[in-house]
Amino acid sequence: MVSLPAYQLENLDGDRVSSPVAERALVCFIKEDCPTCKEVMPVLAAFYGHFAHEMPVHVIGQNESGNKALAAQFNPEFSILDDSALEVSFAAEIETVPTMLMLDASGAETARLVGFVKAEWQTLAADLSADQGLRELALDWSALPDWRPGCGSLSVDPANEPRLRALAEGSPIRARRIEIGSQDDEVEFMFDKGFSDGLPLVPPTPERVLAMLSGTKRDAQEVLGEMAPNMGEVTIEKVAINAVMAGCKPEYLPVVLAAVEAILTDDYNIHGVMATTMGASPVIVVNGPIRHRIGMNMGLGALGQGNRANATIGRAVRLVVRNVGGARPGETERSTLGNPMKFTMCFAEWEERNPWSPLHVERGFNEEDSVVTVFTMSSGPTLIVDQDSRTGSQLAGTLGQGLQSVMSPKAYSATDCLLVVVPEHVDTFMRDNYSKENIRQRIQQVSARPLRELVADENSATGLKQASAAQMDEASLNKLMTKFRRDEDIHIVVAGGEAGKFSGAFHGWVTGSVGSIPVSRKIGH
Amino acid sequence: MTTIMDPTDERVPVTRQLTPRPDTISGRVALLDISKPRGSVLLDQLEEVLGKQLPGVTLTRYAKPTFSRPAPAALREEIHQNNDFVIEALAD
Numbered sequence: 001m002v003s004l005p006a007y008q009l010e011n012l013d014g015d016r017v018s019s020p021v022a023e024r025a026l027v028c029f030i031k032e033d034c035p036t037c038k039e040v041m042p043v044l045a046a047f048y049g050h051f052a053h054e055m056p057v058h059v060i061g062q063n064e065s066g067n068k069a070l071a072a073q074f075n076p077e078f079s080i081l082d083d084s085a086l087e088v089s090f091a092a093e094i095e096t097v098p099t100m101l102m103l104d105a106s107g108a109e110t111a112r113l114v115g116f117v118k119a120e121w122q123t124l125a126a127d128l129s130a131d132q133g134l135r136e137l138a139l140d141w142s143a144l145p146d147w148r149p150g151c152g153s154l155s156v157d158p159a160n161e162p163r164l165r166a167l168a169e170g171s172p173i174r175a176r177r178i179e180i181g182s183q184d185d186e187v188e189f190m191f192d193k194g195f196s197d198g199l200p201l202v203p204p205t206p207e208r209v210l211a212m213l214s215g216t217k218r219d220a221q222e223v224l225g226e227m228a229p230n231m232g233e234v235t236i237e238k239v240a241i242n243a244v245m246a247g248c249k250p251e252y253l254p255v256v257l258a259a260v261e262a263i264l265t266d267d268y269n270i271h272g273v274m275a276t277t278m279g280a281s282p283v284i285v286v287n288g289p290i291r292h293r294i295g296m297n298m299g300l301g302a303l304g305q306g307n308r309a310n311a312t313i314g315r316a317v318r319l320v321v322r323n324v325g326g327a328r329p330g331e332t333e334r335s336t337l338g339n340p341m342k343f344t345m346c347f348a349e350w351e352e353r354n355p356w357s358p359l360h361v362e363r364g365f366n367e368e369d370s371v372v373t374v375f376t377m378s379s380g381p382t383l384i385v386d387q388d389s390r391t392g393s394q395l396a397g398t399l400g401q402g403l404q405s406v407m408s409p410k411a412y413s414a415t416d417c418l419l420v421v422v423p424e425h426v427d428t429f430m431r432d433n434y435s436k437e438n439i440r441q442r443i444q445q446v447s448a449r450p451l452r453e454l455v456a457d458e459n460s461a462t463g464l465k466q467a468s469a470a471q472m473d474e475a476s477l478n479k480l481m482t483k484f485r486r487d488e489d490i491h492i493v494v495a496g497g498e499a500g501k502f503s504g505a506f507h508g509w510v511t512g513s514v515g516s517i518p519v520s521r522k523i524g525h
Numbered sequence: 526m527t528t529i530m531d532p533t534d535e536r537v538p539v540t541r542q543l544t545p546r547p548d549t550i551s552g553r554v555a556l557l558d559i560s561k562p563r564g565s566v567l568l569d570q571l572e573e574v575l576g577k578q579l580p581g582v583t584l585t586r587y588a589k590p591t592f593s594r595p596a597p598a599a600l601r602e603e604i605h606q607n608n609d610f611v612i613e614a615l616a617d
Contacts, residue, residue: 176531186527195532204530232534241532323532 004103005091005169009060011079012071017058020103025056026128028100029089030080032066034151036116039144040098041074043121046139048078050125054132062089062097062154089155090164096150100124115150166206172220173209173237190245195323197315197343201245212240215250216257217525224257225264227325228271229332234260238324239316246316246344251294252309256316258372258521259284259346263317267517273376273509274327279335280378280509280516283418284314284346285493287360288370290523296348300497303347303381303420303504314344341377347495353423354494356436363520370523375418375491376516378407381504386425392434393442395425399503400446403490404483406507410454410463412481415508416489416518422496425503440487447483454481485511491518550579552609557596558588564614571612 004027007019020027028044030037048057060081061067067080083089092101095114102111102124113120118141125137154160166173180189186203190196202208213220213236220237227234236257243256263270263282273280286296297307305311327333335342351358351367360371384402389395399419407415419439421429429439455469455477456462469477484490489511496504509515556572558564565588572584587604589596596604604611 173530176535178529178531180527180529182526186529190529203527204532206528206530209530227534230534230536232536237530238532238534241530245532319532324534326534 004101004107004109005088007083007088009081009083009088011081012067013079015079017081020056020058020107022105023055024105025058025103026051026100027056027058027060027092027103029060029062029083029092029094029097029153030070031062031097031151031154032070033063034097036148036150037098038070038073039148040116041070041076043116043139043144044078045074045076046137047125048076050134050137051128051132052078054134060088062086086155086160086164087167089153090161090168094153095156097153098150099153102128116145116148118144118146162207162210163205166210171206171210172213173206174221175209175237175241177206194328195245195319197318197322199343201319202247204241204244208244209237209241212244212248212250212253213237215240215253218257224261227264227321228327229275230324230326232324232326234264234320234324239320242319242323243312243316246319247308247312248316249294249308249312252313252316254523254525255286255290255294255309255313255370255372256320258523259313259317259374260320262372262374262519262521263321265519268374268376268519269516270321270325270327271332273516274321274325274333276378276509277334277336278378278509279337279339279342280376281339281341281345282314282317282374283341283377283506284317285359285373285375285418286313286346286348286370286523287351287358287365287373288523289368290370291348291351298348298350298495299353302350302495303345310346310348311344314346317346318342318344339379341380345377349493350423350495353426355426355430356492356494359491359493360520362436365520365522371520372523373518373520375416375506375518376509376511377418377506378415378509380418380506381420382507383502383504385502387501389428390431392429392432392438395428396434396439396442397446399439399505400443400483403443403505404447406483406505408460408462410456410460412449412454412483413485414510416484416491416511417508418491418493418506420496420504420506421492421494422500422503423494423498424501426494428501436492437487439492440490443490444482444484444487448480450478451481452477550582550610553583553585553607554579554610554612555604555608556584556586557604557611557613558586559592559596559613559615560589561592561614567614568612 008016011017044059051057058081059078060083062083064082064084067082100113101109104110122141129136155164180186187200190201218236222236224234239257239260243253294309296309321327349358359373361367365371384399386395386398389398406417454463456466556568558568
């Protein structure tokens with residue numbers, strides 16, 4: 001049993017009528033286009049005539065013009081209260097009209113008659129008359145049908161129910177509501193407000209946000225952290241709003257949430273990633289069973305456009321950074337050139353085409369876990385073309401040569417990279433049973449240079465300063481420098497179409513504690 | 526009317542901001558009568574006074590068909606395209 005919510009509804013005369021307070025009452029919900037409601041109108045008139053002196057008898061109609069039509073047709077003594085907003089009907093959990101509620105003095109429901117079952121209405125009339133010390137209700141019950149089914153309440157109509165649920169008391173959403181004028185275009189409005197990354201957004205209406213929140217079991221008000229640079233509080237609701245705008249489906253939300261949690265960590269350092277003039281941005285890699293459940297692309301064109309999950313998950317994360325964190329180009333986002341990855345960059349690893357451990361397992365998770373990993377990359381994917389090598393050693397050698405130019409050819413031990421190995425290159429590696437560790441070592445071996453080759457010269461002033469080199473002895477200058485400080489700074493995943501011998505490399509940003517460290521998070525529910 | 530949920534951290538008010546007010550009036554000024562009684566009287570007086578005080582300013586009279594409805598899109602567009610300021614006579 002539910003308690004009827006407090007209400008103030010306008011009757012047909014334009015008067016506001018309040019819900020009963022501290023007294024017994026009868027409240028009946030009707031709508032005009034319901035034949036049973038019309039059959040019940042004379043019964044309601046009789047109830048009103050009989051009981052209205054003793055207690056409030058409210059008849060609530062669900063459609064304003066329908067209420068007027070009913071009044072014109074039946075000319076009842078009572079004036080129908082207008083609930084065309086349907087908020088009272090929804091809060092009272094009316095699923096069928098007519099529904100007659102009997103309320104006690106505390107407002108609690110003591111009877112609920114759904115549709116028209118003559119015997120129930122007769123019993124209600126008789127019991128209530130007896131309680132109130134009234135004579136019997138004068139009504140020719142024999143003229144009425146024994147039973148009539150009710151009709152669907154407009155408050156549970158699929159056209160209305162999501163909106164009502166989103167707006168109702170107890171709705172999980174709490175964010176500020178913004179009313180867009182009827183003459184304003186909502187998409188233009190969102191551009192004007194600066195919510196957009198430059199592309200149109202889906203308006204985050206309350207019903208869409210609520211639908212998005214159905215994608216997670218977590219509390220909408222749970223705080224994930226504070227997003228730099230404004231240190232805006234990131235709640236699950238705020239992520240859901242931005243996910244709606246990005247075009248996500250509710251089932252993508254757990255991935256977006258995990259990615260946002262990952263970038264909120266100190267290790268990841270989203271503030272630096274956004275503020276740097278280098279144009280860095282998160283690259284999001286998804287592993288585990290969720291890839292298939294939400295239809296992510298890991299094959300042909302995995303790093304490109306055309307897959308909704310890939311495109312909108314990455315975009316949602318960026319919109320959270322923009323809108324909740326306040327990182328906007330020209331403000332705290334200071335990238336010199338910008339980067340198309342700043343719109344979105346998310347893909348799944350093709351684990352089934354990967355003969356090695358998938359990324360998440362390498363990073364300590366179980367194979368059946370769904371995991372998101374965020375890397376900070378400043379450019380890429382840069383293709384490394386090798387259609388000729390037929391051994392793992394040769395192919396990894398080409399990759400090593402290709403990776404030598406990351407940041408600049410003399411920038412050594414400065415960054416990391418994410419190597420996306422395509423299926424045809426996987427096949428080449430597997431001719432020799434080449435492991436990921438073999439690949440990493442070979443890349444480091446091929447790209448290693450003695451320090452003396454990394455000294456600034458007339459061709460380029462980058463690298464070790466000549467003055468510093470002049471202080472060094474021969475042994476120091478002959479020391480071999482590796483392109484990547486540690487082998488594990490070369491992150492390797494498998495993705496891409498079956499045809500084509502071009503692996504891709506995302507070039508890193510400043511890595512380690514002064515920059516951004518890749519972070520993995522298990523995707524929850 | 527569409528309602529959307531605020532995607533930001535809510536530190537900036539979302540109410541429509543006033544266009545910055547210039548220190549001086551120059552160029553083109555629209556005088557808009559919304560068609561409420563005696564709005565034209567006020568605008569007649571304003572037109573006369575402004576014409577004397579701001580001789581370099583072009584004054585153009587406009588009227589909404591009725592005060593009870595928003596101005597038609599074509600009228601809004603015309604006023605927007607051809608004027609730098611609008612003075613609207615709002616009430617009777």
